[in-house]
Amino acid sequence: MAVAPPPPHAHDPDMPSPAAQARRVPVLLPMPFAGAFDYKAPADMRLRAGDIVSVPLGNRRQTGVVWDSQSALPPDLAQPAPNKTVADNRLRAVAERLDLPPLNAELRHFVDWVAAYTLSPPGMVLAMTLRLHMKGSAPAPATGWMVQSPAPTTLRMTPARQSVLALMADGTTRTTTDIASAAGVSAGVVKGLADAGALRPVLLEPARPFAQPDPLHHPPTLEGAQEDAAAALRQSVREKKFSVTLLEGVTGSGKTEIYLEAIAACLEQGQQALVLLPEIALSAQWMERFTRRFGVRPAVWHSEIGQKARRQTWLGAADGSVTVVVGARSALFLPFCNPGLIIVDEEHESLFKQEEGVIYNARDMAVVRGRLAGFPVVVVSATPSLETLANAQAGRYQRLVLPTRHGGASLPQTHLLDMRDAPPERGMFLSPKLVKDIAATLGREEQAMLFLNRRGYAPLTLCRTCGHRMECPHCTAWLVEHRNRQVLSCHYCDHTEPMPPVCPSCKTEHSLTAIGPGIERITEEARQLFPDARILVMSSDTLGGPAATAEAVAKIARREVDLIIGTQIVAKGWHFPHLTLVGIVDADLGLGGADLRAGERTIQLLHQVAGRAGRASAPGRVVLQSYTPEHPVMQALLSGDFDQFMEQEAEQRRPGFWPPYGRLAALIISADTPQAADEAAARFGRTAPYGEGIQVLGPAPAPLALLRGRHRRRLLLRTWRNIAVQPILHRWLGLVQLDRHMRVEVDIDPVSFL
Structure with missing residues (x-):
């Protein structure tokens, strides 16, 4: 992936946008719309680009973000804008500005860039940073108590009250719960003292749920190539400018310990670091290594953490109290206020590619975010992808190699x-x-x-008598036997059925057998x-x-x-x-x-x-x-x-300009019936683009021609590396009008060909 660097962002995030000054503000909603909607800013509400607001949409309220009125995208990524303007007298007013940190210019630009590159509605990209964990406003600060001096002359003393006042004589502010626990009294005693005027309320600083990693806690002993690689990464972080470095080393060479030193350099500069892992839920040993190096655990971001933890991490990234996050690919959309480093560990893993919704590769988009904000990115692997190796050989990425294992x-x-x-x-x-x-x-x-x-016991179950194969009714896939649970399961959808006692086709008993x-x-x-x-x-x-x-x-x-x-x-x-x-x-x-x-x-x-x-x-x-x-x-x-x-x-890919020496984009057309899918695919085939360096393969049935009940056909656009596919796809998609029950999905830089 190589796209020309974008120009600087159109707006200073600390200044009102032109739209805000004109009282007409564009608001981007985390929904699949083509762009932002215009709203009217109330006279008493000073709005700036990035503010998180609540706006009316139909008969309900929806959370959105005041967006930029001008695009800062390069021409080859700019999406055709909807040509609809609502008259001023028909605009609905913004209902409320939420008490939440605004999205800074860098993150807004990143959202626009990802949407434009992947041909996704920008609101769906915004949803990855805004939707689930941003319900309501920021938590209000807790209230603590201090002794009121002088004490009220009418205060009636009891042994319990004397115990509380003796505890509070040291001048420390404490919450009701802390006072009751330390003094051995009920919360009612504390409330009674407050009602009598003996305690006065004090707003407490919000508790910081995340301890700060210490870059000097337990530095490792590195030698030779390890120390050289660590020194190079530290230097790239200290330069505070965009670069990409491939850290390549044989398994067991200490790559994790080395890039932790880059994180330490980032922390010393007061900046934030993000580590992307392909499967964060399986990173137990990684967390142990981090804790041993820095003394505390990092903030974690993945689908299995609870709503409260997600909200705390989001707010901590926005206000800077979270300095290191380790997460799955969606952590890339956290609102870091001062990012200084992204690490992509096991960069070759296909799990970094999101295959549904907004289809994007977190490894590639991490490089984009680093370039937009001007900080280094490190991609790490013992077996780098061919795309990454090609970038290193072309000089776009620096390359550090560890040829031997650590410790002999x-x-x-x-x-x-x-x-x-x-x-x-x-x-x-x-x-x-x-x-x-x-x-x-x-x-x-x-x-x-x-x-x-x-996974499972056997990938195929068939009948020894008639040869019938157990297939998923919703997908072009065999059902996998899971003998421990006595079921047959499809690994592409949620279909599960019990193991039948007879063949569904010939009705022979005990004829089904596991194959493979x-x-x-x-x-x-x-x-x-x-x-x-x-x-x-x-x-x-x-x-x-x-x-x-x-x-x-x-x-x-x-x-x-x-x-x-x-x-x-x-x-x-x-x-x-x-x-x-x-x-x-x-x-x-x-x-x-x-x-x-x-x-x-x-x-x-x-x-x-x-x-x-x-x-x-x-x-x-x-x-x-x-x-x-x-x-x-x-x-x-x-x-x-x-x-x-x-x-x-x-050498095999270069002559046919296959990636990384060319560009690919897949169009996946799906419909309720095979006839409708064929018809829609044929329309795209008849209007396919052509020209020097441009080739369209297909239409043809997808390898999974039936997936979750929908029939699928594929076309593959292939171009020379110096040809951007987005403008071609915009024109192509605009030539075909699909019926409501038909869908087209665009996959830029496909990794899977199912």
Whole structure:
């Protein structure tokens, strides 16, 4: 992604906007409208761009933000503005300015930029920072009490009142609850003293729910390449200007400790830092590392925290009392008042791409936010994406490389197990050679891991009699058997049904059989093979959230687990010092299909999983079960030459101007019936843009041609890198009028091709 830097923002946030001076103010609502609505500012209400207000919309009130009347976007991103102006005498008045921190110019510009780049309604982008946690006004300050001097002459004394006054004689302001608890009296005694005039009320400073991290609390000892990388990151932060740095290092090289030093430099300057993780709910060890380094926990932002915590974090980011936030991709839209650094950890992860609603890549938008506000961004990975590597090679990103593991630990040895030469026993999925390796590892009282990136018991259930396959009625997907729950489930929608006793097609009893392994089936096999082993399963089905994950990680660290069996969750940067063997059950999984990034994703995932082995003094081994050991991905994993594989990937994409050497945008058309979807897709096909450096592929059925009951067709716009796709898409979308039951979704820079 490369878009020309935007010009400075049109308005000074500390000055009334031209719209406010004219008493006509644009208000952007967190709803899917094409732009802001004009309202009338009451004579006694001085409004500025960024103020959060309540306005009438139909017969209800809606929270919105006073927006800018002029766009500061570059021409290739500017969206066509609605050509409707409401007469002054028809304008409805702003109802109330809420007692909340205004959105600063940088964040408003960022909202406009993301909306324009992704072709989303700007209100839907605003909703990601405003909607759920901004109900009501800021909390009122609490009231405390101090002794009134002199005391009222008519005050009647009791032992309880004497106890309170003796406590309060030190001049400290206390709340009713604190006084009652410390003096051993009821709250009624405190209220009686206040009513008698012996205590006077004092407004307390609002309690700060977030402790401040100390950059000097426990600095690490870094040497060689680690210290050089940390020094470079500290310098980039201290320069207080936009830059992007790729911090690349083998698994176990200490990347987290190094970028924590960049956070320390940011804190020393009195600025705020944001760390984006692909799965914040699974970051138990990361939180421990942060707390050990800075003495306190950071603020956390993800979907599982409660409404109160979300509100406190939002307000803390806005007023500066929150200095470090670690969060999922939505944390990118917090209203930081003084941002100085963004870290994107595991930048290659596809989980940074939001696939519904506003479709955006948090990694790329983090770079945009850093550029708009003028602060550095650090992207971190052991297996960088090809887009990031291309930016580093072109000089757009700085690149810091850590070639060795921290503390003298060696990289694990990798072995390819050709399953054609060493097949498993009938009905089993683990090769006898891998079983032998696991047994030897457990015999040495070391830990082993089995990895299979497939939830459930089996990915397919079919009838042995007639061949009927159990499919989701709402999606083009097989139903996955979850034997522990005795159900069949679709992993693309919420459909779940009990396992039927007979085939739905031929009605034969007991004819349904599981085809292929899921993690539950591998666990069943492992329990048969290693009956005395203490087995722990790590998947989204078994780990209910951060607390359960933290406990699982703690059990592994305490050596209460012998064999770990996991899905992709186990690839998320865990440090298991006693884990010395990783067995990858199906290394070929993910290489099939026509996904542009299949090879890149597979090597990234398997490399990360392999990196869990041998992270301490004991050497590690990785065994990959494969039926295609000659595949370039398998050979690259065997040689450990990730860079050479990515260079080969680049050479394959460059001639056809596939990303990162060209631009892609997907149009996904959906309708209630296949005929309607075909008709709508055909209209887009007939009006498709053309020209030098522009190509449209499709229309064609999407790989998931039916998803949640809607029939889907895809068209793919591909252009040279120097051609912006947004103006082309604006013209194209304007040529086709769709019926109400048809929808079109635009995915700029698609990552998934489902």
